[in-house]
Amino acid sequence: MLPLQIGPFTPKAPVVLAPMAGVTNRAFRAMCRSYGDELVYVNEMVMSHAVVYRNDKTLTMMQFGDDESPRSLQIYGSDPDMLGRAVHQVCDEGRVDHVDLNFGCPAAKVTRKGGGAAVPAKPKLLQQIVRRAVQAAEPYGVPVTAKFRMGLWDDLRTDITTGRICADEGIGWIALHARTVEQHYSGEARWEAIGALKEAVTDIPVLGNGDIWEASDAVAMMAQTDCDGVVIGRGCLGRPWLFGDLITVLNGGEAPAPRRLGEVAEAMRRHARLLTDHYAGFGGEEHAMRDFRKHCAWYLSGYPVGPDVRRTLAQVSSLAQLDDVLGAFDPDAEIVEGGERIKRGHTNGPIKVALPDGYLDDPDELAIPDDADVMALSGG
Secondary structure (H helix, E strand, O other), rough: OOOOOOOOOOOOEEEEOOOOOOOHHHHHHHHHHOOOOOOEEEEEHHHHHHHOOOHHHHHHHOOOOOOOOOOOOEHHHHHHHHHEEEEEEEEOOOOOOEEEEEEOOOOOHOOOOOOOOHHHOOOOHHHHHHHHHHHHHHHHOOOOEEEEEEEEOOOOEEEHHHHHHHOOOOOEEEEEEEOOOOOOOHHHHHHHHHHHHHHHHHOOOOEEEEEOOOOOOOHHHHHHHOEEEEEEEEOOOOOOOHHHHHHHHHHHOOOOOOOHHHHHHHHHHHHHHHHHHHHOOOOOHHHHHHHHHHHHHHOOOOOOOOHHHHHOOOOOOOHHHHHHHHOOOOOOOOOOOOHOOOOOOOOOOOOOOOOOOOOOOOOOOOOOOOOOHHHHHOOO
């Protein structure tokens, strides 16, 4: 197994938090780090154009805790020059210790402009983007990594080619979400694709992503595929303690029992307050509580709290109201059998893949979207 490193930093376990839009902000990462420190926690994805043009929302998103190390940021874009400029900017300003490139986002608003998971369908464009990013980061000693999917659909697989290009251009590690764009988040992740990628790319670490809901799943994935580490996405929604469990299990220990409802309630209180601090000056408590509503559903997934409580929390508007609701919980209540494996976050799919007109007519074309159109996506 190849070691996972970011410059001089070696994590306690080969575990990476996947960037998730609207989720992996400074507050959420602080929650995760409180259970499992010294791992790699990646900030929300931001767009290269928005970084370069200093979009206000994007700058707000690019926040790290004072004690957060390493500082990891994911950037996406389909223009090699702009991507390179964005990487140079965040490195030159001393904002980051690690840059991750997104070639796997399946969102229609991203792929329709040729970004995210659409990029690997054009290998020469992919190569140019990766090369510019690595060159921009190299003078600062900032490693660059990449995350991607299996391809647009089953008849257009790009994962092996993408992995080889990334390795050849100096990427530090690669991570594969073992689904196609068309599959979106439906069905099961196809771990065998991770194993095939590991066999094809042997000179840099290969990480696996998809359907890790419990620490035991990470052990199973690594055993089945020989991958060098795991990337955790939806599995940590409402379960920030999963990272502590992963450190324990991947270092030979036994995972603790599922948390009782009292521990969950305390985590919810801390998370809500961290979010309020995060949004100070940008909507404050009111904005934070609107954002926290989705987390309430994830935290309580599998716990016997009743539909009335869930409805109340789906409309919670203040920290005081949250405390009142949580204070009525039975702290000793346990999660239902199988509750840890209830899927959280996106589950939709298959989808129709959105691409620019004529995008697949010439895979060798270096197609770059028009700036005016792209800027509509500023802020991630």
